[in-house]
Amino acid sequence: MVGDKFNSNKDIESELYALIHTILNVYEKFEEGVINNNFFRRTVKNAIRELLTFNFLLDERKIDLSLLLKKMNFVEQYYRAIGIINKLSSLEFAGNESDLIDRSINSRKISSTVLELPGITLEITSSFITLMDALKLKGLHESELIDKLFRELKKNMKRFPGMDDLRIKIKKVYQYTLSKSKSEDRGKSSSEEIVDEIYQIFKEFQSKLTLKA
Numbered sequence: 001m002v003g004d005k006f007n008s009n010k011d012i013e014s015e016l017y018a019l020i021h022t023i024l025n026v027y028e029k030f031e032e033g034v035i036n037n038n039f040f041r042r043t044v045k046n047a048i049r050e051l052l053t054f055n056f057l058l059d060e061r062k063i064d065l066s067l068l069l070k071k072m073n074f075v076e077q078y079y080r081a082i083g084i085i086n087k088l089s090s091l092e093f094a095g096n097e098s099d100l101i102d103r104s105i106n107s108r109k110i111s112s113t114v115l116e117l118p119g120i121t122l123e124i125t126s127s128f129i130t131l132m133d134a135l136k137l138k139g140l141h142e143s144e145l146i147d148k149l150f151r152e153l154k155k156n157m158k159r160f161p162g163m164d165d166l167r168i169k170i171k172k173v174y175q176y177t178l179s180k181s182k183s184e185d186r187g188k189s190s191s192e193e194i195v196d197e198i199y200q201i202f203k204e205f206q207s208k209l210t211l212k213a
Helices: 009-031 037-060 065-072 075-087 107-138 143-158 164-181 188-209
Strands: none
Touching: 009 037, 009 065, 009 075, 037 065, 037 075, 065 075, 107 143, 107 188, 143 164, 164 188
């Protein structure tokens, strides 16, 4: 698992080197016909997941990826691997396996996503927490505020690939919240019920990222 071996800067560099060369080497073997298509897809899919997790950990440790690549003299290899990922944008990364890449995402978005996901993750986490806090403190009586926070959460979730199932769940909770805010049943129990639903979705989001046990 990425992160378990991060005891020094040298370990971080070695991990990045290994991840990138996994993608480069498996692509070369696939092009030569040494490995079949299924093995190639599985290997790259796993490498992408590890690479995304690697980026989250860099962000936690306040390490700039671009500076790290320059220090390692590894920029060309890194973006060659990203180019391979771009070519594979039509691969099926099944949501049932909690993968982080959605098959409908275009190649440009994949390459930028690898670099931007840690920041997007923090924004989504903040959106979840702010929305739940607002519902706890204000309830359903502050409908305009709740509506604004729901829209912000939906917008941020849209930026994260492979989360279609969670976006659908958020949309359903949002619609239910709208109906409740317009009814006479706007008491504390209703807002607590909605908070519980949002919290379950938040836990699923964290689980997909494997940021929580």
